[in-house]
Amino acid sequence: MRPMQQVTSSYAKQNFGALLESLAQGPVVIERHKKIRAIVCSPEMFRDQSSADRVLAERRAARAAQLLVEKDRLIKHQKVAIDLLLMPKAKRVELIRRARAEVARWRRDRLCSPEYADRWDDLLSRPVEELARAMGSDSLDWGPALRQNSPWHVVVP
DSSP, rough: OOOEEEEEEHHHHHHHHHHHHTTTSEEEEEEEEEEEEEOOOOOHHHHHHHHHHHHHHHHHHHHHHHHHHHHHHHHHHHHHHHEEEHHHHHHHHHHHHHHHHHHHHHHHHHHHHHHHHHHHHHHHHHHHHHHHHHOOTTTTTTHHHHHHHHHHHHHHH
């Protein structure tokens, strides 16, 4: 790509036709008193740049939306973790049993990668305090992926 052509504002006024023709080669910088006052480009270049900006903005918005979804999942798992710690032992044991049954179903029906099932099996076999700490932490290894594919959605409404 060639460097942008730079012209003075006087030149741009006096040679407007030539300025328009030079836009085919790329944007033109217009200076006044040795400061950039404008950058002029062709409609096609403007449209292309606007399109690129729009795509970038859409990607940023999608990324932000995904972060919100992941935070929501974390909050839901934190609530489950608190419930597990506070509920009577018999109910806790039953909920963990149902979560294990859901993971076993994933494995049996091949609904997810064995790595997900293995990681959930490991978490569900831990003492409840450790399980709750892991579920409520944002630093959990594979955290967002595990929360996306969670056995708790069938256990706790």
